[in-house]
Amino acid sequence: MKSKDKPVLWRVELIPRFKAFRGKMLLLCLLTTIGAGLATVPPLLIGTIVDELSGETHSFSLSQLCVSLFFIIILCELVSVSRQYFAAVLSLDIVSKLRTDMLEVLPRKDLAFYSTTPRGEILQWFTDDLQEVQRFSLETVPQFLYETVLAIGGLCIIAYIYWPFLFIVVAIYVMYIGPLHYFGSIQRKTSAKLSHHKAMLRQKSLQNFEAMKQIKLLGTEEKEREGVEQLHTQWAKLLQARYQTMNRFKNFPRVLDALAPALLFAVGGWQVFAGELTIGDLVIVTGYVTTLNAPLRSYSATFLGMKDIEKRLVNIARWLAGKNKEDDRLFPPLRGNIEFRNVWYEVEQKPILKNVSFTIHAGEHVAIVGLSGSGKSTVLRLLAKLFERYSGEITIDSFDLKQYTYRSTNIGFVTQSPFLFNGTIDDNLKWMYRTSIDERETLLRDLNVSKDIMLQNEVGENGSLLSGGQKQRIAVARTILSQPDFVLLDEVTSSLDRTNEVNVMNALTRAFQHKTMLFIAHKLETVVYAQRILVFHEGELVEEGTHEQLVERDGHYRMLWEHASVEQGVNH
Structure with a gap:
């Protein structure tokens, strides 16, 4: 994606999602306008009080002016508290909406996305990026809007009192534009690098946590520590550069804070001596100087924050x-x-599957065999919609796979290394489908699991407390209990001995006797459970038929079978 298209992406993708909050946005704008309007009143009252005290005017009662000033200040504070409350509510609602939408998208991403995107970067989007968006929308934007409205009101009053003051104000704002864009450009580049390095640091930490056993066995602790330290040093340097840029730019408005009142006092004082302005008028103008400079300071924070947040918004989009x-x-x-x-x-x-065509009938049990890298697992992942960028056509019951999404009851998919949720074995078995405890215990006995472990045994993080074979059998049990419309099995007996392999395949055959079952067989003796066999070689479907038919041919399957017979002592 071209860099110039990125801002367009987040605007097109994110802004429509905020339509549900239009009411709260309008209320916040209304409170901001009311609060800013009320905040323009105290300088006017103070200037009028000064004129009354100096004897230049006698149009109002001094006590009335003081009481009005008191109540206006109280009212300003009440509106300010309400504005801040609704800004917080709106900010939290927006971020909650984004987080919910991001979680809903999570299962729709194909496997290629997760294969090419580091987990550290994904976690960065879900945590730091959303938190920064929340902070920016809660603190920076509402304050800038408030101060901008207040400054516009102050400008209008100053122009009414003495319009040449506008030239001074405009000159100050023009002086601000050049440094703003210069530092903003630096900030955007630094923030992008900082975000990237932080994601890399998080990814490296995740890898080290998961591979700590291997790191200790290999004795590479020092090497890994040096790698993390190097990434952390680069991240710290970028963080320092970011703070330096922000601090240099934040200091710039202080020059304008001193320059603006000096110019206004010089011109205003001359007009007071000339009799064109009263002392109260000069007090009023002076009172608005801070409101004129406040948006400049807020705009610097908003502009620099926007340069930082834009990259994060693009990531979310x-x-x-x-x-x-x-x-x-x-x-x-x-x-x-x-x-x-x-x-x-x-x-x-690089072609993984090449012009593959086959048909599997409802209720048929079909095995897929072939050497590693022949495309077997790709067939199952395409059917499971884990891979979606393919050409040709895949249909299920004449429904185009690309046009439809699975219900939870449509498909059961067990991989060679199944994922188990942290909790007990029973938690994993009843995770989606409620079954009786007798059904679960009977199934575990059939799969020869219950003699080693019980339903209430903890599995640990992703089954870390179980052996590979136990994890596979629990995943198979979970699929059998769910009773999907059809089943995909990717080498689900690879970690099992022959006895447990027979138990598992018998249980699957009984459970899905009248349902379609497509399984990859690494151990060729498993294919005896299949009614038909598909043979793949280098991404192509080279043979298909029953075991007996394929063995009789002098083809690729026969070569695989004979090789397996020699290695494993299979009696055919």
Whole structure:
């Protein structure tokens, strides 16, 4: 994406999501306008009081002016508190909306996105970027809007009192524009680098936490520490550069804070001596000097903050970009007729699947075999919609896979390294579907799990307290209990011995006797459970048929079978 398109992306993607908050936004604008309007009154009253005391005017009662000033100040504070409250509510609502939308998009991203995007960067979007957006919308923007409205009101009053003062104010604002854009450009570049390095630091920390056992076994603690320290040093330097840029620019308005009143006093004082202005008029103008300079200070924070926040908004918009949930068409209950027609799938212009076509009938149990890298797992991931950027056509019960989204009851998918949620075994088995405890205990016995562990055993983070074989059998049990319309199994017995492998395959065959089951068989003795076998080689479907038919041919499957027979001593 071109850099000039990025601001457009976040505006197009994010602004429509804020339409639901129009009422609160209008209320906040109304409170801001009322508060700023009221804040313009005290300088007027103070100037009038000065004129009354100096004897230049006798139009108002001094006691009335003082009482009015008191009540106006109280009213200003009440409106200010209300404005800040609604700004906080609106800010929290917007960030909650963004966070909810980002979580809804989470399962729609295909596997390629997660493969190419570091987890540290994704966590950065969900945590730091959203927090900065919240801080910016809660603190910086409302204050800037308030001070801008107040400054406009002050300008109008100053112009009414003595319009040549406007030239002084305009000159001060013009002096501010050049440094603003210069420091803003530096800030944007520094913030982008800082965000990138912080994501890298987070990613490195995550990797080290997960691989700590391997790091200790290999004795590379010092090397890993040096890597983290190097990233942290680079991040610290960028953070220092960012603070230096912000502080240099924040100091610039102080020159204008001194220059503005000096010029106004010089011109105003001369007009007082000339009899064109009263002392009260000069007091009023002086009272508005701070309101004129306040937007300059706020604008510096807003402008620099916007340069920082723009990158974060682009990240959030990138995540949210895509179809809306209400546009999804859900699959109806499925019979399990699967068809691939001339399917190609490439990764970085390297073909993984080449013009693959086959049909699987409802209720059929089909095995996929082939050497590593032949495209077996890709077929299952395409069917599971983990990969979506393919050409050709994939249909299920004549429904185009690209046009529909699965319901939770449509598909069961068990991978070679299944994910288990932190909690007990029972928590994982009843995670989505409520079943009786007798059903769960019976199934664990059938899978030969219950003799080692019980339902209330903790599994640890992603099953860290279980063996690979136990994790696979629990994942299989979870899929059997869910009773999906069809099942995909990716080498689910790879960590099992022969006895447990037979138990698992028998349980799957019984549970899905009349449902479509497509499984990848790493151990070729597992294919005896299949009614038909698809043989892949270098991304192509080279053979298909029953085990007996394929063994009789002098083809690729027979070569695989004979090789497996020699290695594993399979008696065929």
